[in-house]
Amino acid sequence: MKKNIVLVILLLLAVSSSYSQLKVVTTIPDLKSIAEFIGGDRVDAFSIATGYQNPHFVDPKPSYILKLSKADVFITVGLDLEIGWVPALLNSARNQKIQKGGEGYVDASTNIPLLQIPSSVNRGEGDIHIFGNPHYWLDPLNGKIIAQTITNTLSRLDPEHQVQFQSNLKKFNETADVKIKEWETKLSRFKNTKVIAYHNEWPYFEQRFGLKIVDFLEPKPGIPPTPSQLAKIINVMKREQIKIIINSPYFTAESAELVARNSGGKVVTLATSVGATQAIKTYFDLFDYNVNQLVSALQ
């Protein structure tokens, strides 16, 4: 009888161990979406920031410390995008695995070809990121690099399911290749179309899909629009026949709408992350949404 009980307990332990998932915490939902695609049922993922939240300014709530204290993997955008809140959370997480250099710490910017790396840095230039523009996940080709980085980490931490992760990576890349062609085709007739953006967060999207961002409503990154800047933008839009102002979900639309009214342009709010609207549930939905928004605004 005793032997049977021990056997049952061992069996239960073995079963629970084989079904124990890796707890993944990401800073933004796009990284969560990619981690879920690669990890499948082997991961239990949570994103700290929501899709409609400015990832520069997230409050380091103690409840996130609790999540991080139990995490096996922490995936960050890096490049100092989250410098205002991630260090405070990590230092209180009491979890060595996910500290910088730990086995579960993943800097998703690894191997990403970065844009806009400044040659000199001065706070007078606004919120400059010294390692380069950190909004790289907005190029779906970079999504493939992020997926590879996540696959490497998951395979290292859970080698038993390496084949599953590799297979999911293959599917992710195949889907991305098909989708990128589809998106590029949809936007091909608008190549080199000049647009204005609120904040400098679209250079990777711009490069992938051939738009030309001429200027920003913010006079400097992170500095709210000023009357002189808006006046300058109105002049630029009129002079260069620019019709589109790209806004982000977490910036109020008043400045963009004011400029649109005075320049004959149109405000298009694009999603910066998965979850920005209810329809955007995955990383691929993000580009479906943005490409469709742009196409309907530009035609």
Added chain:
Amino acid sequence: MRFFQFGLVISVLVADGFAQSQTDSTSIADSLMMLQLQVQMQPQAASEQSASVVRSAPSTNPDISAIGDFRTSYASEGSRNVETYFNALEVQVSSVVDPYAEANFLFSFGKDSLNGDYSAGLEVATLTSLSLPYSLQVTLGKFKPHFTKVNTLHPHAFSFVEFPTMIKNYFGNEGLFMEGMSASVLVPNPWEFYQELDVEIGRSESTPALDNGASNRLLYSAHLNNFFELSDNSTLGVGLSGLSGVNALDLPTTMVGFDFTYKWKPVQFNTYQSFTWQTEALICKTDTAVGNTIQTYGAYTYFEYQIEKRTFVGAQFDYSGLPGIEKSDERTASLLLRFQPTEFQIFALEFQNVNRNYTSSYYQIMFRAIFGIGTHAAHAY
């Protein structure tokens, strides 16, 4: 006349702050914006964005920041009632030491309110573990103990120009400092909400309520912090603190504190709007002779509302007794206007009415400019 001089200083400083940042277009009426636009709409050359191929090198240097605190004030009493002075410079150096710990040093160069001389002091010097088992975190060195929520802050991080009266009356203008050891643990609970217990032991500096400089008895303090996410946009923190030490007479002083903080911040537009309501109270039992215990109280409550991206208004009400002194108390009411062009510059204007039952009452108007450079670690939520 002095009031006028004070007003002039304030106007110049605030005007300077506004000139640097200009008005956020989202916060003013379109008609006003249109007037400014008409003035501004002159043909201008389109700016070219420069591209660069130089990549900044990673560095193992610690994060270094310097924060200046300039103040100007007018008080309704005293022979010298207009002040304008540089209150303090705080230099912080922090970094991880190795995979197991981080270190933090904070030096303060402050003005002595009595003789007007500047002197340097070490405010914080800590080594904090990052990876102990059982959710344990240990800090060694000099730090601000977790007795009450506000005491852990440095003055520049508090919304109002000065710390609440109860902190000043019991622990001094900068709050309570301690040299010793602090241990904190995340308390597991079936409801899976954040609960953190901090326990500290060490020696405190000389303060009105505590002074174990000559005593062999140590100071013990503890704080239980409970945090609840009420919704995506609102949170509630409730804490309980306790402290046991000795006073200047080498007799026991025990204190109990309670804190309550409600925050509302819409996640989507969290840089534009927020509301904070924080309340704390303490009970202090001080032995002034063997068998003679005097119980006094302190409390404050404040509200702060962010009316647009860079402008905050607030009100604070304080009550505070004096440690070990019966029937002496102070009641303070404050109104605050805070403007911050960026997170690196904060201008605060505060009106404060102080009523004291043991000496004369007065009002004062204070202006504070906080400005920081370098990389400063984020403050706790």
